[in-house]
Amino acid sequence: MTIAGVTVYLKRPIYLDYAATTPVDPRVAARMIPFLTEDFGNPASSTHSFGWRARDAVEQARANVARLVGAQPGEIIWTSGATEGNNLAIKGAAHANRRGDSGHLITVATEHKAVLDTMQDLAREGYRVTVLKPGADGLIDPAQFEAALQPDTVLVSVMLVNNEIGVIQPIAALGALCRARGVLFHCDAVQGAGKLAIDVDAFNVDLLTITAHKMYGPKGIGALYVRQHPRVMIEAQIHGGGHERGMRSGTLPSHQIVGFGEAARLALEDMASDNDRIGRLRDRLLERLRTVPGMVVNGSLESRVPHNLNVSFALGEGVSLAMELDDVAVSAGSACTSGSAEPSHVLRAIGLADALAHHSLRITLGRYTTVDEIEQAADRIIAAVTGAA
Numbered sequence: 001m002t003i004a005g006v007t008v009y010l011k012r013p014i015y016l017d018y019a020a021t022t023p024v025d026p027r028v029a030a031r032m033i034p035f036l037t038e039d040f041g042n043p044a045s046s047t048h049s050f051g052w053r054a055r056d057a058v059e060q061a062r063a064n065v066a067r068l069v070g071a072q073p074g075e076i077i078w079t080s081g082a083t084e085g086n087n088l089a090i091k092g093a094a095h096a097n098r099r100g101d102s103g104h105l106i107t108v109a110t111e112h113k114a115v116l117d118t119m120q121d122l123a124r125e126g127y128r129v130t131v132l133k134p135g136a137d138g139l140i141d142p143a144q145f146e147a148a149l150q151p152d153t154v155l156v157s158v159m160l161v162n163n164e165i166g167v168i169q170p171i172a173a174l175g176a177l178c179r180a181r182g183v184l185f186h187c188d189a190v191q192g193a194g195k196l197a198i199d200v201d202a203f204n205v206d207l208l209t210i211t212a213h214k215m216y217g218p219k220g221i222g223a224l225y226v227r228q229h230p231r232v233m234i235e236a237q238i239h240g241g242g243h244e245r246g247m248r249s250g251t252l253p254s255h256q257i258v259g260f261g262e263a264a265r266l267a268l269e270d271m272a273s274d275n276d277r278i279g280r281l282r283d284r285l286l287e288r289l290r291t292v293p294g295m296v297v298n299g300s301l302e303s304r305v306p307h308n309l310n311v312s313f314a315l316g317e318g319v320s321l322a323m324e325l326d327d328v329a330v331s332a333g334s335a336c337t338s339g340s341a342e343p344s345h346v347l348r349a350i351g352l353a354d355a356l357a358h359h360s361l362r363i364t365l366g367r368y369t370t371v372d373e374i375e376q377a378a379d380r381i382i383a384a385v386t387g388a389a
């Protein structure tokens with residue numbers, strides 16, 4: 001099938017793994033192509049029109065990405081994705097704002113590995129790291145959070161939407177507690193961008209990470225918001241050339257950036273209608289899966305994005321649901337068949353028994369999910385579960 005000159009493959013299996021990555025929207029791909037072929041100039045080339053055209057496109061994209069999160073364009077730093085963005089935010093802010101020769105950091109046990117592993121690296125350097133445990137619903141309690149803040153807390157990192165269970169943390173409330181004590185607050189907002197209204201001021205965040213490939217943009221491009229008022233200092237992790245106001249050097253990938261900008265613009269335009277449609281599909285899927293005895297939903301259903309369903313089934317050991325479901329592309333809480341592999345750190349952190357975590361599915365819907373796909377996926381999941389029970 002061809003949309004806007006771009007071939008789109010609509011083939012089996014049914015894709016219900018939008019939290020892992022999304023296809024590039026054909027409207028985004030169409031905007032990117034001229035920046036690979038004709039308008040290929042280096043945005044840093046200031047002496048000719050090839051450079052000027054690329055720079056203008058990059059700056060337009062920066063404005064679109066800034067608008068998506070309620071920031072000023074000058075507060076957006078391009079990165080290679082959210083893994084780099086989280087590293088730059090956390091290491092960069094910890095190093096630039098260290099008080100004395102140590103410091104205290106706070107994060108949450110259900111964060112993405114790009115946050116948890118970065119925190120662990122800083123712990124090896126001598127920082128003290130508190131890893132908060134959320135409740136069974138996956139949410140952080142603001143009172144418990146406040147009690148964890150210490151006089152030398154430098155930085156806190158809490159995600160907006162969890163990538164496995166889709167729950168939405170009370171970011172604005174946590175941010176207010178940090179702001180009142182002068183503690184820097186970073187938010188990994190990857191799974192919320194394009195799904196929730198994000199406003200860096202209302203959220204009280206100083207640093208916020210997003211990435212294009214989770215919101216119908218290309219892989220390999222992300223953005224870090226760095227607050228300018230009051231100015232937040234971060235130390236560069238990649239040196240050379242002084243691009244992005246010295247915070248992240250390297251020739252800007254203009255085609256990727258143009259794609260990200262268009263994806264951000266479309267996200268704002270389509271957010272309400274996408275959420276409404278996707279939420280109804282998710283609720284229909286849940287209604288179907290509720291017919292399976294012993295099914296449980298992991299994490300809060302109320303404080304959750306409409307795109308996510310994470311469920312567990314009571315099954316015997318040695319059963320691998322994901323293997324049974326070779327025609328439905330979903331993620332499993334554990335990829336193993338023997339039951340010996342580590343279950344998901346997120347499901348463990350919310351207190352789910354390993355036996356249930358081993359038989360969990362993360363089903364994530366997106367812009368191209370159809371009613372037909374949901375009915376077929378429900379049929380197949382129910383058949384796999386009841387066949388395996």
Ligand SMILES: *Cc1c(COP(=O)(O)O)cnc(C)c1O
Pocket residue numbers: 019020080081082083084112114159161162163188190191211212214220222
């Ligand atoms: C996907 C993801 C990341 C990593 O993003 P990349 O751009 O793939 O490096 C970080 N955090 C969350 C919550 C994610 O879902």
